[in-house]
Amino acid sequence: MLIAITIDIDPVAFSLGPIAVRWYGLAYILAIVVALWSIRGYAARRGFSGDRFDGLVVACIAAGFIGGRLYYVVQDDPGGYLREPWRVFEVWRGGMAFFGAIFAVIITLAVVAYIRKWSIAALLDIAALFALVGQPIGRLGNVANGDILGPPTDLPWGVIYAHPDSFAPSSTTAYHPAMFYEIAANLVLLAILLPIRNRMAPGLFVLAYLALYATSQLIVFIWRSEPTVLFGLRQAQLTSIAVLLAVAAVLAIRAVRMRGRPPPGRVPGGT
Numbered sequence: 001m002l003i004a005i006t007i008d009i010d011p012v013a014f015s016l017g018p019i020a021v022r023w024y025g026l027a028y029i030l031a032i033v034v035a036l037w038s039i040r041g042y043a044a045r046r047g048f049s050g051d052r053f054d055g056l057v058v059a060c061i062a063a064g065f066i067g068g069r070l071y072y073v074v075q076d077d078p079g080g081y082l083r084e085p086w087r088v089f090e091v092w093r094g095g096m097a098f099f100g101a102i103f104a105v106i107i108t109l110a111v112v113a114y115i116r117k118w119s120i121a122a123l124l125d126i127a128a129l130f131a132l133v134g135q136p137i138g139r140l141g142n143v144a145n146g147d148i149l150g151p152p153t154d155l156p157w158g159v160i161y162a163h164p165d166s167f168a169p170s171s172t173t174a175y176h177p178a179m180f181y182e183i184a185a186n187l188v189l190l191a192i193l194l195p196i197r198n199r200m201a202p203g204l205f206v207l208a209y210l211a212l213y214a215t216s217q218l219i220v221f222i223w224r225s226e227p228t229v230l231f232g233l234r235q236a237q238l239t240s241i242a243v244l245l246a247v248a249a250v251l252a253i254r255a256v257r258m259r260g261r262p263p264p265g266r267v268p269g270g271t
Contacts, residue, residue: 003156004174008163009144027141032061035134042129042197046122056112060127063108064101071100075235095147099217099239102131102210121203128209132193136186142179150176150223176223185216203254211247214240 012020036057043053072095073088080087105127113120142148146166149159158174161167168175189212197205217240226234233241 023144024141031134031137067104068101072097124206148179
């Protein structure tokens, strides 16, 4: 290998007495703040503002963190976490599965929509925009940690994590920078979906986001170092296939329900 990118970042940004404040946590906070700022107008146009909006945000952020962490624990090493259950709470060491956050937020919003008689389509579209904006920022925490890496590589954009406290297996080996691949995929999704967010019928924006995100994970996980689970595929790729099938099923049901309805402005039986 002639060229590699060396990253020498201490995962701890600074300390407040015995408390270590990590770049990983700061990236999540920044992602939440920017995403909330970005979606307020979009949410207000769909009838969600003020206390109605703030209450949903708190519930969804809590659900997202819990779901993301538990899904990671289940697919990573459930036996190890059962033997050492306190490790479940060590989120500063990395270990969040974004599909778990997505599923937890969908369930939370479905329950809220059912109880309050609110539009589930509108709620899910708002959540999708939040995820779309926040994901590439949150991934910066993975860059600082070195906890999303692919296999060793001799390509010129391979990354060497030189800091002894990074999560990289070796401080002298260059790896595929899978976290940068993730960020690039997130930015592509942002470029595609953000300009059309206001031109899509309720519920279609979240379906487009889920389909494109799942597709991106099928591709990006080719260069992730996680073990394969079935048919040479990794857990996230299998989840992506399930999500794509679910999106296709929802679109098919939607198409059946729309069939036979008169076009907008037409009266059934009219000429």
